[in-house]
Amino acid sequence: MTANPVDADLAGELSASVQRLCAAFPAEYWRNADASHRFPVEFREAVAAGGFLGVAMPEQYGGSGLGIREAALILKAIAASGAGASGTSAVHMNIFGLHPIVVAGTEDQKSRFLPPIISGEHHACFAVTEPNSGLDAGRLETRAERRGDRYVITGRKIWISTAQIATHMLIVARTGGAGLSGLTLFYSPLDRNKVEIREIDKMGRAAVDSNMLFIEGLEVPVENRIGEEGDGFKILLHGLNPERILAAAGCVGIGLAALERASAYARERVVFGRQIGSNQGVSHPLAEAWAKLEAADALVARAAALYDSGRPCGPQANAAKYLAAEASFEACEAAVLTLGGMGYAKEYDVERLFRESMIGRIAPVSRQMIFNFISEKVLDLPRSY
Missing domain, CATH: 2.40.110.10 (Butyryl-CoA Dehydrogenase, subunit A, domain 2)
Incomplete structure (x- = not known):
């Protein structure tokens, strides 16, 4: 599905708004939160104050009534700012975690539970x-x-x-x-x-x-x-594909954050009389990582568009999660290797992003289970488990 001009304008405005919000939380903020194991309370409060927590929630309960595509843009922008998985995880449950209640809850439950989640009063x-x-x-x-x-x-x-x-x-x-x-x-x-x-x-x-x-x-x-x-698992199924899409969007953002830092270092670092970025052994892995992130991002957008239009999206959502997680990990690995020894130093942040990139390869579903799903549901192969 191709976004129309209005959708493209909205997407641009939404991403720019999130980027402005995240600019108030620089790398030092996330570095310190990681080092002290401190929940990013101020960041979560800022996201709530900006009205972003309710982006995919119904308007009658205080949300914006938009879709998974817009929620994915928000999480991608948060991760890409350098907040990484800590930033996306701090707000993910509020943004989409109560979708099962939207789908299966009574009017009384929606009225009681959704507004305080959207406002950030509850977590x-x-x-x-x-x-x-x-x-x-x-x-x-x-x-x-x-x-x-x-x-x-x-x-x-x-x-x-x-x-x-x-x-x-x-x-x-x-x-x-x-x-x-x-x-x-x-x-x-x-x-x-x-x-x-x-x-x-x-x-x-x-x-x-x-x-x-x-x-x-x-x-x-x-x-x-x-x-x-007895309907618990059936209700949860409504949230599995969006969860994979949003996780994939966060993975893309982590990869982009790592590439930004690696590219800046490669432009500035001079060894043997020239910028290390002029060496193809440095530049090509970064270029390859960018290309893979772009491909994964395109599949995230396609899966989100399918979901928002009410069409089946299971294969695309799972494939997007797999490709984005792998592309994110490879981008972070390339970033660490670009910085060499300094890639191991916390002050440059790529080691933090590299650690966080592992999450997407494990959760919310493993690569192997994604392959099982695609083998059975797309390729019509016998179930292996």
């Missing part, structure tokens, strides 16, 4: 993954037992981003028997008297936390159940 985390199941959602073990007018949830979740600062939690728990049909979706305040949160010490994106949750007796009112019992 939600998304609790799906568990230690014993990984991507095999049919084996989730966390249980929700109904007791009168409420459910009582007990279990464990892992790799839950932003739980340290979250006020609410979108959580999947088992209300029925084995398999995907036994899962139900809930939205609940994050009661720290019932949920123990342990931060995971990890390689990258240190400014935004990842956590293990130990849930014991969390009470959730029936009116906070999203959809019917």
Whole structure:
């Protein structure tokens, strides 16, 4: 789908607005947040004040009523500013995380839950993954037992981003028997008297936390159940393709940020009497990385346009996520190698971007599972798992 002139103008204005906002948060801000493992509170507040959190949310609840294409532009611009995965992860759940409620929530639920997320008053985390199941959602073990007018949830979740600062939690728990049909979706305040949160010490994106949750007796009112019992996984499916598209957009932005820094260094660094950027051994890997990022970005835009028009986009969304993650990693690797020893130094930021580029190759879905999907759904090959 080709954007019309109005769409192109809007895209340009949106990207420029985000770039102006991000200019107030230079590399030092993100470097310090990463070093101190400090959540970028000021940045998130600025994004909320700018009205960007509701870009893809319905207008009647305070959003802008735009699409995934516009949300992708915002996340790409944030990452490309040098904020990287820390910047995108700080706002991703507010921008799109409650889409399952938009799709399956009642009017009462939308009116209660969406406005404070859009304004930034609330911050939600998304609790799906568990230690014993990984991507095999049919084996989730966390249980929700109904007791009168409420459910009582007990279990464990892992790799839950932003739980340290979250006020609410979108959580999947088992209300029925084995398999995907036994899962139900809930939205609940994050009661720290019932949920123990342990931060995971990890390689990258240190400014935004990842956590293990130990849930014991969390009470959730029936009116906070999203959809019917057993519909949890089906509801989540509505968010999988947009999630891949937005993750891909962030990956492209990380790669572009790394290339910008590497190119600047290659123009300034003089060795053997000339700029190192004049050497093809330096310039060609950067040029190749740019070309691959452009290709990935084009597929991100195509997948987003398909989704926004209501057409199937699963293969394109998965392929965009794969290509963007790989292109981002290669761009960051080329940037580190361009700077040589200084690429290993924190003050030049490319080592931080390189660490964060690994996230896209792992989450929210691995390369291997993307290949499984494309093999089965596009190429009509036998399922391998």
